[in-house]
Amino acid sequence: MHAAIRDLVRDGDTVALEGFTQLICFAAAHEIIRQRKRDLTLCRLTPDLAYDQMIAAGVCKKLVFSYAGNPGVGSLQAFRRAVEKNEPRALELEEYSHFGMVGRYIAGAARLPFYPVNSYVGSDLPRANPRIRQIQSPYGDEKIYVVPPLNPDVAILHAQRADKNGNTQIWGLTGVQKEAAFASQRVIVVVEELVDESVIRADPNRTLIPDLIVDAVVVEPFGAHPSYAQGYYDRDNAFYVEWDTIAREAATLDAWLDEWVYGVENRAAYAAKMRARLEKLKPGDAFAEPINYGEYKA
Amino acid sequence: MHAAIRDLVRDGDTVALEGFTQLICFAAAHEIIRQRKRDLTLCRLTPDLAYDQMIAAGVCKKLVFSYAGNPGVGSLQAFRRAVEKNEPRALELEEYSHFGMVGRYIAGAARLPFYPVNSYVGSDLPRANPRIRQIQSPYGDEKIYVVPPLNPDVAILHAQRADKNGNTQIWGLTGVQKEAAFASQRVIVVVEELVDESVIRADPNRTLIPDLIVDAVVVEPFGAHPSYAQGYYDRDNAFYVEWDTIAREAATLDAWLDEWVYGVENRAAYAAKMRARLEKLKPGDAFAEPINYGEYKA
Amino acid sequence: MNYSQNELMIAAAARELHGARVAFVGVGLPNIVCNLAQRSHAPNLELVYEAGVFGAKPARLPLSIGDPTIVTGAASVMGMPDLFQYYLQRGLIDVGFLGAAQIDKFGNINTTVIGDYKKPKVRLPGSGGAAEIAVLCGKILVITRLGKRAFPERVDFITSPGHLDGGDARKNLNVRGRGPEAVITDLCILRFAEDTREMTVTSLHPNVTRDAVQANIGWAVRFADQVETTAPPNAEELRLIREELDPQRLYSR
């Protein structure tokens, strides 16, 4: 992880860590903080705790987003301080709805000049963000809003498993992981497990991200904690609730960063320090029935 | 199948039987011929043998398509007779490329007024089909071609398996099965196997078509022969080659329809008559490794 | 039987889903409401989550709208492009159930900022999927606690359009869905007048006075000609809330 972030994330870059509720790569966010990256434009539908931490650490210059809350808990306190009080620094905002962000990633991945979404009618969002525009259909009177493509310099995507080349499989909520990967110039995949290429190729319909666009594969078990990885561990909901308290004051937040980010060398050290808590998050088993692709040789 | 085609396909309807190379629902095409449906507008990226047979049988008034060939063999002879000689009747054409048809189904499924595709530049296709139009991006000078939505009255989609409610799973080539289903007013799903709801729900990432949009579920083992069903049977390539000979003369083609379509009551009778041939098409096993979704109760 | 105002609100909101086939489940209170409906009077209600889930059968109350329990055992799980385009924009969702930081006289919802957008007094989380849920679902139900700041005459920012300026304003913009139908609060239920589209109290919860309601609304609120009394939660609803859905009492205390 150290090398991947060092080599592929540069000061001033536009960076997307995606993963809707699950597979949020806290391991990468913490490494970005530890390496004191600066002036990043951070993109994400739901800037969650990982982004609150990066904002608090002064990594982030601008946020491109659609929902900046602590999901199921309330507000993101560091985000609020940055927007309401410019602490620790001013935060530029470029704001959409989820569908708008989804459309931006699709357009980015497909190299389209814009993407049409039937939303924003009657909303004040287009007034707040002039990049949300309206065009006319060439097949009738209908007008429709469009959003511009989003093409990050780097996408960092957590997944259940990949092979060493970077062919990556995700199940459960896949969010915009695929679109963010194809939209970006560089891609870092972080996985719970590295598996043999034969495991991936035995179920190619599950491969969302091909090795072709992957620049680095990093193995980080529990790399998405306190978010979750379907089938591997549950969300650490208690931490999401605790964060609301930790983040209310800059001082307690900074102390937390000192202990859990700056104070640990890497994710393995974090996981070791967190071990008792992590072990409680393992779910029961619920296996899919295997399917037959058939062998077609002759 | 008889009841599904009787109740859901009406004379004059726009009908899409999709499935790219695999899962082409010949069982439904034959039932449409047997029930002597008339004046259908038939949509499909690759009008294949099933469409050649429907064209020869006089079912089809208009074809919306992107590649009317016998894949890997050559031309579709009944299609050519219809276009070149108006036999057995004139055939209206609305022609796109694959990407254009893909875009039309996406727009239809997403209820978008148009869909942008970076294609057709320098091609004569937009001159042949004025529904392919160009619009201007609101974010710069770029122009891009767009296609209009395709919203068939009925989609007929073959699949490996579904539950009795219509939740449908497909693996291998999924083509535009999902988009065609969501684009259409009515949906008939035809499956190799009916499975318990628990089998579907044990692997929800594989469900492409939800029961919500399905009007009828029909079980027809070997219903896609002579095309194939990944993991169930191989393509009967010899038949694709034979068809080139059968279809060269209207008389031999009509004799074939008499024997294999009008002359059999239903797909079960066809499969029984074809049994020796079908048994040779079974592939070897190549199972995917099962994945764990995890049980999240507490 | 004893029950809290929140329990009553949740149970009353769940009953509003009577007859609905497919509900889009918003973050927070709507989550417990839709799960209660599925476990009580509406076992065939299909739950759709913007996270990419159709036909969820949560084994526990989802802790968020992206909880792993909405995936395991669901009918279909997909990427967000498919969910937003092929379900929501396709018009397959009968009812969108939303929360609201602020909601005004005409049902416009603000979850973006209190104060000026550029220099907000309070920065709220933003739209999420609400801006499109508000225009693309067949109708909208809202659940939120009553309060003067939460119910201003005009919201500071329209994140998710309701009936805009009232009357035919929404129809004139060619918005697809019919918009807000009811607002379920901890004190009363409000619906929108046929002609003016103004929010109107149609049902008071037991022992709640008109004055108590008016004291928590930022404009002179209208009351329907016939104001009903909201039915209290029944024993089974309370059991489901207390034992199955919210044993930690995060939503229902």
Next chain:
Amino acid sequence: MNYSQNELMIAAAARELHGARVAFVGVGLPNIVCNLAQRSHAPNLELVYEAGVFGAKPARLPLSIGDPTIVTGAASVMGMPDLFQYYLQRGLIDVGFLGAAQIDKFGNINTTVIGDYKKPKVRLPGSGGAAEIAVLCGKILVITRLGKRAFPERVDFITSPGHLDGGDARKNLNVRGRGPEAVITDLCILRFAEDTREMTVTSLHPNVTRDAVQANIGWAVRFADQVETTAPPNAEELRLIREELDPQRLYSR
């Protein structure tokens, strides 16, 4: 060593994939060519099929571009929207390998009609994915047998644009890909002149005369200053074609 003209054509075409990372495999001859390249000099060549496959490792020669053998053991299999948008339109494909019913002096390809579009003499299958492959791949390679009807000075219908009217015509239209680079036939190899973009014979197959080539081309074809002689297929290429890829000799007789 004995070999057929078709075997030579296939082997020569496969060698054109030297250095390519990702090839978009067209229907017919391109299929055997790309599979031969993967099994001989280019084991890391990634095969992309419009059917929705990236990284195919076919265990047999695919009978069509949607054969089940391109699925089993592939790196990734997806719906066609993803393949066309996120791979092809995204610009991930180095080389598109196409066949052609007709190809003209500037590499424009016709697979639609012979004669008038509305009243064709011969109705051909149409574009398939060729119209977009022709504009979105980094470059295009074409394999087709030489013949006067197949090589007219101008095609009856441009299905897939080559260099259009030659010169800068393609660049002026802002087409993304660089267009046709080589045409491999059963008698010779042709490339496109740097300035005029006119198709030019650069290599003759062994024992093929200039006259034989000209007799099969519908315009006065140019020959490069230095015309090479195409290297014959080697023993391993012939073994792969005859034993593994085309034992029934459908393409290579």
